[in-house]
Each structure stands twice: as C-alpha cells, then as structure tokens.
Amino acid sequence: MFQDIEPYSFSNDFAWVDPEPADRVLIYRGNKVVVRNQDSTDEPLHFPSYEVLLEKGVVGPQVVAEKEDCAIPVRTDGVKPRGLLLFTVGETAYFRCEIKESALDALLETEEWVLLPVGQLRNYAPKYRAFAGMVGYEYHAWYDTRHYCGRCGTKMQHGIVERMLQCPKCGCMEFSRLFPAVIVGIVDRQRDRVLVSRYAGREYTSYALIAGFSEMGETVEQTVHREVMEEVGLKVTNLRYYKSQPWPPSSSLLFGFFCDLDGESSITLDDHELEEAEWISRDELPDDEDYSLTREMMGVLRRGEETHYPVAFYG
Template sequence: MIQDIQPMHLYNEYRPVPPDEDSYALYYEDHTVLVKKTEEGIIFPRFREIARLNEEIYEDYIYLFSVDEERYYLVQEINREPLSDFTMENTEIFRYADPQYQAFAGITGYQLRNWYRNHKFCGRCGKMMKRDEKERMLYCEDCRNMEFPKICPAVIIGVTDGNRILMSKYAGRTYKKYALLAGFTEIGETVEQTVAREVMEEVGLKVKNIRYYKSQPWAFTDTLLMGFYCDLDGEDKITLDREELALAEWFEREEIPVEPSRDSLTNEMIIKFKNGEV
C-alpha cells in the first residue's frame, strides 16, 4: 500500500527546526503539487532551487515531517517562474508515482496543507489562529480554542459468501473501478457497528463474523481506513442505495475483474480474497 515505504521511515513527530538549502519544499495549489517528472520518478524542489526569487521561504515555512534524514516543509506562496523543469501536477499522481516514499510524503504533506489552510481562523470566535511551538496544534490566543489535525475513521468492508465477494462501484464519482463497500464511523458507534450499518444501508444485507484485517492512513480524504471481512447472514438479494452506489454484485473468486495495485487497502483486500488467502 502507499504507506509501505520500508526500509525507509516517515517520522511524523513535530520538530519545527529551520530548513536548510537541501530541505524539500512542498508547494500545492488547489488539487495540484509542484514536482519534476523524470524517468526515475517524481522529484520535489529543494529550498536552494527556489530561494533565489523566493528569499522569504526561509522565514515563511511550516515543518511537516522527515523521511529518514530528509526534511519536508510546506511553503505557501512562491514565484515558480524560474522553475522551468517543475510543473503543477494533480495530486492523484501520488497513487502511482515513484519513488513510493516520495509519493507517500507528497500526499501526507497535502493532507497537512489542507488542515492548515482550513484552520486559519478560530471556529469558535473567528480570530486568527497561531501555530504552537511544541506540538502540531493551532490555538486561539483570544478564546484558547485548540485544533489538531483531523483524522476521520472509516471502514472498508469485504462481504463474503463462501467463494463469493461483494463488490461495488460508486455513484457520481470520477473513480469508476470496482471497490468494496465503505463508510465513515458515526458518533456513538464502534467500527464493528459501522460495518453492519453500512452494509445494511448500501445493499440491504445482514452480516456476521465481523473480523478486522488491517488499517491504512488515506490522506486523500483525511481518513484512517480500517479493513474488515465479514460473512453474509441470510438472504443474498441486494437492495441498492442508488445515491451511494452505481451497482453492487457478487463475484466468484475466479471471476474477480481486479488486478493488483500498490496504493489502496481496498485493492489489497480484493486481491487477498481473489488469491484464496482469505
């Protein structure tokens, strides 16, 4: 999956040390990121490459994280005219770009960038928020409101019935490939209850033997995904929620029309079942 960058390691502790000229500068605009595309993969600009016309970046930056010894920082406004080798690319590039550790760094930086952008002002009193010096937290000097990065728990659900698994396609989304059922955990419920509720809401089926498989940070949607397999309990007739799904259907292992990819927990769970490992 996208976060599997071993033997390298993401150090997400908040250590707001100043950047040096070799530090990576992550720059985003809307849903795009500044990168150079090469035969070996994507490359982020280093501070030395953009400092000539952007001297203020050594004063206006946000420390993000490190991957091994490499430090990554968010820069928010730059003149990118002299960076002819760099282009703004859609953040979807991180689903497949190499090297994988840079893709994971890029999408994790994008998640943090969105959090900082969306919390400039206090949600309680409207005053400007300030960055804390010791931890990754924003606070309001006026009303003492504190904000931490948002992580939303959600479930990925592999509903199985013997040699069959239930797969679906989303309604009204650009992503058109087969996926598993999924949904966000609501206030007051366990993740196991989320599994049962989402299956009932989306396809009208009951499930049993709910069992945890694995988790994945999914920075594209500020989500911590938790994968579960469960067994059909009773009738297999599907009642489709057409606001959420375009279709849902049962597939025998041998007929699953999905090939392995490296990015998602959903794909890994489908392929595990397809290969008879579940």
C-alpha cells in the same frame, strides 16, 4: 500499499526547526503539488529544495505571503516561523513554508517546475517520495482550512509543543483532522462468492468494496454493520480486522474488515451512494494490489485467505 515505503521510515515527530538548504518544501495549489518537470513517469520525482526556492525568492526570511493559502500563522509566542516541519521520510525533511505567490508564478513560467495533480503521484517513482507528496497534501488540506478560529473567527496560531492550532482570543484548539472509515469485504460462504460495488457519480468506475465513514458515537465495528445495511441491505457477521491505511485524498484513516454474510443474500441497493453492487466469484476480482487497501483486500479475497485473520471478539 502506497504507505509501504520500507526500508524508508516515516516520522511525524513535532519540532520547531528551520529548513536546511537541502530540505524539501511541499507547495500545493488546489489539489496540485509543485514538482520538477520531467518527460515521463520513469524519471524520479523531485520536490523543490528550500535552497532552490530561496534563490528564486519563493521562500525565505523576507517573504510575505500574498494569499491566505500560502501563509503560515505565527506561533502562540508571537514568533513567525520560516517553515513548519511536516515530517521526515528516511533522511529527507519535508516543510510547509510561507510562499510568495508571484515568485512562484515566475518559477512555474520557466517550466522547470510544474504543478502535478496529487492523484497522479501514484504513477511516479520513487514510491517514498510519492508517499511524501500524498501525505503532505493531507497536512495542507488541514492547515489550509484552519486559518481562522471556527468559534470566534480570530486568526489561529501554532502551538509550541505539539502539532495544533490555537485561537489567541477564545482558546479554541484544533488538532490534525482525520476521518475514520471502513472498507468491508463481504463473503457469502454458502455460495463462495464476494460482494463488489461501483460508486454512483464518480470517475473511478472499477470494482470497489463497501465503504463508509464512521459517525459520532459508534465503533468502527458498528460502522461496518451500519454501512453494509445502508448501502446494500445485508446483515453480516464474523468481522475480521485486516489492516488500516491512511488515505490522504479524503483525510481518512481506513480500517479494513472482512466479514461473512449473515442470512439473506439479496441486495437492496442505496442508489444515492452506489451505482451497482453484485456478488461475483473470487476469480473475477482484480489482481493488481499494489496501491490501495481495497485492492490488497481484493487480493486476499481472490486467494481465499480472509480466514487467516481472527474473528473480532466484538462485532
């Protein structure tokens, strides 16, 4: 899966440190990220270093952001940070910095650096850098929508000891935002077939598994039962937890479950959500499980290995 970056390790330990010249700065505009221009996806992916951006006046002590989405809030002690350490991947530290938009425009005009849609990072190597670009987007999506207090509208400030934002007026706190969701591989044991779906109104039209977000007050196991009933009108049993996966495009944490059909197998489709859902034989499942939890689970189902994982005591 995209987060499997061994032998490199991911660390999001929180610390206030200034960026070093060779550290990388992740800059997003909408759903695009600044990368070095390259002729093909065969060339290694590069994000700009702090040094390069400093030289071009895009970041640095004198930089004042001209737009909200390029600005870094002050800390609760009043200090204006030069950069915010997001995480490290292997030896490389990745920062979010205050950006001078006009200097960035000038840099992009040179065509040495370009904006790449985050969704295309999956096609680039090395994998651990593509991972950094994806996860950085998740941080960006959070910070960029948390400039003001949701309760009183005051500008938020960075916490000192942990990753959080706090309102100096009413004390409202914001911690990084994650939406838990489930991916469900359903097996009809009697007829040895599996349920696949396609989503309505989405570009991505190949097979998917049943999926949905958890709602307040429920466990992920309850989410499995509710989503399966809502989307295809089926009862399931014998939930087997498989693995989880962070999914930055939707700020989700995905929990993969296999389960067995319990009773009637005829599908009642929720056509607001799904375009179609059908039972197919295992060998019709796609066999390209490199990137997503869904695809990896399809590989497990294809090989009939889902029973290798124990049935959950609850659920």
